[in-house]
Amino acid sequence: MTLLKVENLSVDFPTPDGLVSAVHETSFEISAGETLAIVGESGSGKTVTNLALMGLIPSRTANISGSAKFESHDGPIDLISMDRNELRKYRGKDIAMIFQDPMSSLHPFYTIGDQIIEAHQIHNKVDIKVSKARAIELLELVGIQGADTRIKAFPHQFSGGMRQRVMIAMALVNNPLLLIADEPTTALDVTVQAQIIKLLADLQQEFKMAMILITHDMGVVAGAADRVNVMYAGRIVESANVRDLYANPLMPYTQGLLASVPRMDRPHTNRLSAIPGQPPSMIALPTGCSFNPRCTRKSEVGDSKCETQMPDLTPRGNGHLSRCFIGEGA
Amino acid sequence: MFAYISRRLSVSLLILLTVSFAVYVIFAFLPFDPAALTCGKNCNDPGIIEANRHRLGYDLPFFTQYFLFLKGLFLGRSFGEGAAMINCPAPSLGYSFQQHACVTNLIGEALPVTFSLAIGAIVMWLALGIGLGILAARFRGRIVDQLSTIFVLIGTSLPTFLTGLLLMVFVVIRWHLIPFPSGNYTPFLENPFEWAQILFLPWLTLAFAYAALYTRFVRSSVIDTSNEDYIRTARAKGLSESVILGKHTLRAALAPIATMAGLDFAGLLGGAILTESVFNLPGLGRLAISAVVKYDLPIIVATTLLAAFIVVIMNLIVDILYAYIDPRVRVA
Numbered sequence: 001m002t003l004l005k006v007e008n009l010s011v012d013f014p015t016p017d018g019l020v021s022a023v024h025e026t027s028f029e030i031s032a033g034e035t036l037a038i039v040g041e042s043g044s045g046k047t048v049t050n051l052a053l054m055g056l057i058p059s060r061t062a063n064i065s066g067s068a069k070f071e072s073h074d075g076p077i078d079l080i081s082m083d084r085n086e087l088r089k090y091r092g093k094d095i096a097m098i099f100q101d102p103m104s105s106l107h108p109f110y111t112i113g114d115q116i117i118e119a120h121q122i123h124n125k126v127d128i129k130v131s132k133a134r135a136i137e138l139l140e141l142v143g144i145q146g147a148d149t150r151i152k153a154f155p156h157q158f159s160g161g162m163r164q165r166v167m168i169a170m171a172l173v174n175n176p177l178l179l180i181a182d183e184p185t186t187a188l189d190v191t192v193q194a195q196i197i198k199l200l201a202d203l204q205q206e207f208k209m210a211m212i213l214i215t216h217d218m219g220v221v222a223g224a225a226d227r228v229n230v231m232y233a234g235r236i237v238e239s240a241n242v243r244d245l246y247a248n249p250l251m252p253y254t255q256g257l258l259a260s261v262p263r264m265d266r267p268h269t270n271r272l273s274a275i276p277g278q279p280p281s282m283i284a285l286p287t288g289c290s291f292n293p294r295c296t297r298k299s300e301v302g303d304s305k306c307e308t309q310m311p312d313l314t315p316r317g318n319g320h321l322s323r324c325f326i327g328e329g330a
Numbered sequence: 331m332f333a334y335i336s337r338r339l340s341v342s343l344l345i346l347l348t349v350s351f352a353v354y355v356i357f358a359f360l361p362f363d364p365a366a367l368t369c370g371k372n373c374n375d376p377g378i379i380e381a382n383r384h385r386l387g388y389d390l391p392f393f394t395q396y397f398l399f400l401k402g403l404f405l406g407r408s409f410g411e412g413a414a415m416i417n418c419p420a421p422s423l424g425y426s427f428q429q430h431a432c433v434t435n436l437i438g439e440a441l442p443v444t445f446s447l448a449i450g451a452i453v454m455w456l457a458l459g460i461g462l463g464i465l466a467a468r469f470r471g472r473i474v475d476q477l478s479t480i481f482v483l484i485g486t487s488l489p490t491f492l493t494g495l496l497l498m499v500f501v502v503i504r505w506h507l508i509p510f511p512s513g514n515y516t517p518f519l520e521n522p523f524e525w526a527q528i529l530f531l532p533w534l535t536l537a538f539a540y541a542a543l544y545t546r547f548v549r550s551s552v553i554d555t556s557n558e559d560y561i562r563t564a565r566a567k568g569l570s571e572s573v574i575l576g577k578h579t580l581r582a583a584l585a586p587i588a589t590m591a592g593l594d595f596a597g598l599l600g601g602a603i604l605t606e607s608v609f610n611l612p613g614l615g616r617l618a619i620s621a622v623v624k625y626d627l628p629i630i631v632a633t634t635l636l637a638a639f640i641v642v643i644m645n646l647i648v649d650i651l652y653a654y655i656d657p658r659v660r661v662a
Contacts, residue, residue, distance in 0.1 A: 056565055085570075092568035099566075104559040108658055109581050119567045154657040170567070 001071070003177060003210050004053075005029040009066035009080065011045075011052050018283045022048040024234040025066070030227075032071075032177070035204065035211045037225035037242070039218065039257065041279050045234040046214045050180045053079050054097055055087040070095070072177070093123040096171035100183040102163035106155035112139075112166045113151030120173045138169035141206075142199060161192035168199065175207060182214045193217075197224050218261045222246060230254050233280055233290035236313060240320040250322035252297045289324075301325045335650065342642045349638040354396050357631050364388050364627050367428070382427065385410040399424065399631075423635070424628035426621075433632040436617060441636075443515050444613035446525065447532055447605065448598040454537035455544055456591060460584065462541070463548025468575065470553065478545055485542020494535040494608035502531070515611055532609045536602060540594060548587065555583040585655045589648050596644035600637030 011023040023045040030036045038046045051057050052064050068079040072094045079087065079095075099105045107115060116135040117128065124131070132151070139147035142165040155163055164184060171179060181200060185193035201224055204211050213224060221228055221242065228245045230238040230253065238251040249255045256275035277294035280286055286293050292306040305325055313323040322328075365383035383389045386409055387398055398407065402422035409416045409425050418425055418432035426433055466478040488496075501507045508530060516524040555561065556579055564578045601615030614633060621629035653660045 054566060056562065088568050088570065090568070092566060097566045099559060099563065101559055105563045107560040107564070107578055107582070109585075109656060118569075122568050156658045167563075170563075 001032050002029050003032045003034075003071050004079075005069045006049075006053070007067050007069075009049065009052060009068060010064070011048050011057065012063045013061060014063070015283070020282045021234050021285070022062075022282060023052065026231075026234075026236055027066075028229055028236065028239065030178070030210050030212065032210055033204070033208050035201075035213060035224055035226045037213045037215060037221040037228045038231060039215055039221055039228060040231035041216060043233075043279055043282065044231040046231055047182055049231075050097070050182060050212060050214060054091055054095060054180065055079065055082075055084055056091075056097075059084065070178075089123070092119055092171075092176075093174045094176055095178045095180065096174070096176040097180040097182065098164070098167045098171050098184050101187045102160055102167050103187065105167055106163055108155055111152050111154055112158070116151075116166070116170045116173055119170050123174050134173060135169070138173050139166070141172075141203070142166070142169045144169070160188050161196065164188060164192075164196055165199065168196075168203065172203060172207060176209055178210045178212065179204070180212045180214070183216070184213075185217070185220060186215070193220070200224070218257060230257070233285060234282065235290065235323065236321075237291065237323045238321065239313070241318075244318060244320050248320075250316055250320065250327055251291075251324045252295050252326070253291050256294075256296075297326060331653075334653075335646075338646050338649065342646055345642055346635075346639055350400070350635050351396065353631050353634050353638075354399060357627055358392050358395065360627070362625055362627070367625050367627070386425065386427065423632035426626050426628050428624055428626045429629075433628050436629065437614070437632060437636060440612060440614045440617045442517060443611050444599060444601055444606070444615065446515075446518060446529055447536070447602055447611060447613060448595055450526075450529055450533040451536035451540070451598065451602075452591060452595050454533050455540040456587075458537060458541040459544025460548050460587065462545045464552055464575075464580070466545065466549040467552035467556070475549075478549065482542045482546045485538050485545075488539070490535055490539055490602075490604045491608050493538050494531070494605060497531050497535055498608075501534075529611075532602075532605050532611060535608070536598070536605050544587070544590075547590065548583070551583040551586060552579060555579045558582070581655075585652065588651055588655060592644050592648035592651070593641070596641045599640045599644075601633065 006029065007027045009023055009026045010021065013020040013022055026045070026049060028036070038049065040046050048057070052062075053068055057064065064080060066080055070077050070079050070090075072090055077086075077090065079090075106112065110118075113132065113135055116138065117131040120126075120131040120134050121128065136147045136151055139151065144150055144162065144165055155166070158166065168184075179200075184200065185196050188196060197220055200211065200213075213220070215221060225242045227241050228239065229236050230245075230251065232253050238245070238249065238254045240250075245254065246258065249258055253275070256273075259273045260275065262272055275294055276296070280290055280293070286307075288305070288307040288309055289295070289298075289311055292298055295306065298306040309325075311323050311325050311328065313321050314328055316322050316327065363379075365379050365386065365388050380389075387395055390398070401407070402418070402420070402424070404420055406420035407418050407422040407424075409418070416425055416432075418434060421434060423433040423437065425431075426436065429436060462478050462481065466475040469475055502509075509527070515528055518525045561574060561578055564574045569578070599614075601613060601618050603615035603619050605611070606613040606615040607619065614636070617629060618633040620626070621633065
């Protein structure tokens with residue numbers, strides 16, 4: 001069953017220097033219980049896409065168009081065209097989000113218990129005792145020892161990894177259908193990263209929820225995702241299930257991303273490979289394919305086609321999509 | 331918490347002792363003869379001067395004088411002997427020969443006036459400054475915000491003596507918005523209505539300047555806090571904008587205001603010299619300034635020490651209050 005179907009989502013920010021097209025006509029979908037990873041460099045539009053779905057981009061700062069059909073508990077809704085106040089009832093309930101930096105994402109003046117209870121109380125007309133029991137239950141579930149006393153602790157009394165667990169508990173308190181995890185492990189130690197990813201995978205099974213995992217860590221993607229969208233300069237440039245993407249990356253950008261991951265199972269070379277150049281300015285995108293100034297394989301296409309035309313995101317069999325002239329129509 | 335407070339109290343005592351010593355040193359080594367100043371402008375009789383010097387203890391060695399001053403604070407002190415003996419009970423801050431009164435009594439009369447002035451002003455400026463600051467932040471860039479910017483500009487640039495005079499001329503004399511504050515300062519317990527009527531303009535004058543500062547501070551504090559990650563979290567939970575502002579943003583944004591208000595209040599209690607002068611209020615500021623003009627040294631020492639005492643105590647109160655507001659600075 002398709003849980004979320006995003007079609008032609010665009011987010012533009014008018015700035016004094018010109019229009020920043022942070023997300024450009026993006027379409028994708030996610031089924032119930034599935035994990036979709038969205039990968040790409042900083043500024044590629046991963047976070048903006050998801051903030052738009054959550055209705056967290058102030059409407060006066062951005063032009064948002066397109067649609068996002070979501071199967072909520074109350075029936076289908078459109079997250080983009082829906083009234084902001086209506087959307088608020090689904091935010092934190094049917095769709096929840098956890099953020100990159102757990103150190104600053106919890107309110108420093110309130111106990112973690114108060115913050116989780118608050119999240120439960122907004123969407124459930126129940127006694128505060130019920131919410132408290134639910135908060136303790138969730139804290140135990142995310143692996144916080146002595147949850148019934150730790151509930152009275154303040155965020156600064158927890159480590160980064162523990163705070164991210166608290167954030168996860170808070171996000172899951174209302175049994176969401178979809179969890180958006182925006183770089184949930186980026187700010188954490190490597191050893192803690194693995195624990196949090198495992199915890200998210202386990203909880204996903206238990207809650208039977210879908211998950212959008214935003215990351216730039218290809219290692220996290222390999223371990224956790226079912227399907228991967230690669231974004232570059234506001235567009236999806238490749239989309240495939242995780243095995244296909246790793247076995248047969250089609251877009252040169254994806255190939256570059258995968259080649260830049262250190263591998264222990266490959267012969268040792270002198271230097272780690274990196275994609276040359278910088279991500280483009282979002283105000284003055286290059287003509288043609290946005291990636292062409294950094295692309296090492298554009299000579300294979302010829303006729304300066306990469307510099308003049310934007311390739312379409314086209315199917316390459318087995319649900320694999322690529323936005324590249326190389327191998328197109330083959 | 332108890333250990334924290336008692337540790338802070340003992341440090342405060344040490345600070346006060348240091349301040350009192352410093353003030354006393356300045357007092358003792360000023361190029362004025364305190365004894366000569368006790369007997370009027372054209373007094374040249376060395377007999378009277380020497381007698382007064384002995385009476386007030388200025389003939390004793392410096393450290394003995396300082397010790398007697400400290401002792402007087404706790405045990406009271408008497409000056410002179412026999413029928414002419416003057417007794418100032420504890421806490422004695424000395425005797426003003428020019429005003430023929432114990433300094434403690436003079437301060438006891440002036441402090442309630444200054445306190446009344448400060449308490450009314452702080453209530454006004456907090457209400458105005460916080461209210462306007464929040465509005466300006468909430469409607470950033472719109473008309474309310476622009477009006478508040480004008481208010482801030484005027485409030486911070488006008489000196490209080492000018493604001494006071496302008497208010498007097500326009501609000502009272504030209505426009506008759508409030509009746510002319512007739513008569514002298516009346517204590518609150520005697521007649522609260524008259525107390526408020528006489529103090530209303532001074533409150534407004536002081537509040538005007540401070541409210542402008544607070545508006546600017548609250549505005550930027552609320553805007554900064556709205557951009558915090560935890561406010562985004564609150565929004566992601568599905569909270570309404572009013573709950574986000576009222577419960578999440580303001581709690582964090584207004585915490586530093588507590589510190590600011592506490593210290594500004596302490597500063598005012600030390601004497602609002604200009605405002606008291608403009609409105610002819612017999613408060614600490616005016617007591618101090620007239621003592622400075624007349625070289626009435628015991629009063630200068632006492633008012634300086636009192637101002638230091640108030641600042642130290644308010645600092646302590648503010649720190650304890652802050653620990654209550656922000657759990658991160660709480661001590662285990």
